[in-house]
Amino acid sequence: MSKFDLTVEIGGVKFRNPIMTASGTFGYGEEFNEYIDLSKLGGIVTKSVTLNPRPGHKPPRTCETAGGMLNAIGLANVGVDRFITEKIPFLQTLDTNVVVNVAGFSIEEYVTVIDKLNDCDGIAMLEINISCPNVGADGLEFSGSPESAHKLTSELQKISRFPLIIKLSPNVTDIASIAKACEDAGADALSMINTLVGMGVNHNTFEPLLTNVTGGLSGPAIKPVALACVHKVYRSVKIPIIGIGGIMDHFDVAQFIIAGAAAVQFGTANFINPSCTVDAVDGLKNYLRDIDIQCIKELTGKLKV
Amino acid sequence: MIQHPSVPIIKNEKLSKDLFKIVFRSKDLASGLRPGNFVHIRVSPEMDPLFRRAMSIYSCENDTFSVLFRAIGKGTGLLSKMREGDTVDILGPLGNSFDPPDKDETVILVAGGTGVPPLHFLAQWLLSNYGFDGQQILFLCGISSADDLPLSEAVEHLDIRMRTSSDDGSVGFKGYVSELLKTEALPYDIKKLRLYTCGPVPMLREVTKICAEQGIRCQVSLEGHMPCGIGTCLGCVVQSTRGEDEFDRICMEGPVFDSNEVLI
């Protein structure tokens, strides 16, 4: 038994430690099984699953930027039916919390996907990617206004058998008001941030670097934005926050927790170093020893302002 | 474990103003690498450049392997400055490998520029592990000018047949290597011919077009942006000929594809 307590609780679910992987950067866990011991992680979050299979955007889908990357994968995934038959069996064998990330283009789509997942074992929580356009209504992203975020969250909360994490987008005027709307609608937790809209241009060919023209910026370059979002939201809601954005090591983890997060997710960092998450679990213990704190929960929101 | 956190460099050789050959020591990697495989090298512990750099293999011997590359950007620039004794974090072996030809086939390897390394490794492998006779292997090496002579010299030591072309005519045949292929492939019985190619996209398009027209069996080795190299980001895809909405990951299903499987 380690004398440091890294456990956290989110939406009634116990996590071994506050370290998880971010959606879209960890596949369905299978690939990483070869590199790391998944049971050392607090949890893993799967690639967004949608009602229908999605091939994704045409390449090039990614490019490197200063301290980060742009991606326009286009929510490529096998669709919920194949997810259940092909991916869930492996996920069920894992000794870690499995968080299934769900995306949709109308409230009905989210509802149908969650209905199907409700019948599955081996899922600890759902994370709802609300950075998708509501093509059924105004075509604007669910994450774009407190009203649309509230409506989606309350509809999903009604039918989901699992606790819900709502994943927020930073591409909004006031992330705190959206966060508050989700909390009021019954969200169990919030995660943030999804990627920032960005683009790249080739000055020789005049072409965009991504076929989709714009993409999502992630990696160390977005960490300051993510920290500010976490802190702002921490001051406006009571439910737990999962910090995401440019986290590379245990010091970054600590910074997010101090800013107000209960737990964190590693995204782009997995591409650079497949063992970043397990290294950070070890690093975090040493960090707690150095600052003489026993329990990671004590650190949340300890920012001195 | 396919992450090798500290692989020592035992030699870094500058071949021209921007071409470099680096030799690494790692018994695990050297014994596991097959022609077509690549390694994913972390060129700096810093955040910029962030991504690893994917490199195909030039050669493998006992406990060493080498890569041959052009220093064109920040990442390859950093790698080119590394010295003997420096260590780097490497993931590998990654990706699939070339399908071997039949023993009685003639093999044509068509390389353009820095497409040379994986085909050099393949030629070496055919000679040493598949008992191929040097006369059965024809290496067509396309370079832009005499500045890139080290690329063709990197193949010349092999006891195989070889022709070089250069875009400006300063070395060998004047013109594109695909033009050279048209004349060189002529004397052969198509059914007993196998072609492998690697190089810039326009060249691959030409070469695979010729193969399709003539009915030559051809495999291509592709390069692409590779954020992860291990199949999780879906960022490195190439469009498949299975359909408009079908993509394959270069890092997992590839980097080697049958030329009729992918739309380059």
Ligand SMILES: Cc1cc2nc3c(=O)[nH]c(=O)nc-3n(C[C@H](O)[C@H](O)[C@H](O)COP(=O)(O)O)c2cc1C
């Ligand atoms: C290649 C790639 C694919 C992603 N796919 C998804 C996705 O399917 N669903 C989702 O909610 N977020 C997705 N994200 C966003 C990440 O989960 C995360 O919120 C973001 O990358 C910021 O964290 P990071 O800086 O640690 O990468 C993706 C990010 C990347 C880089």
Ligand code: FES
């Ligand atoms: S580089 Fe990430 S899937 Fe191929």
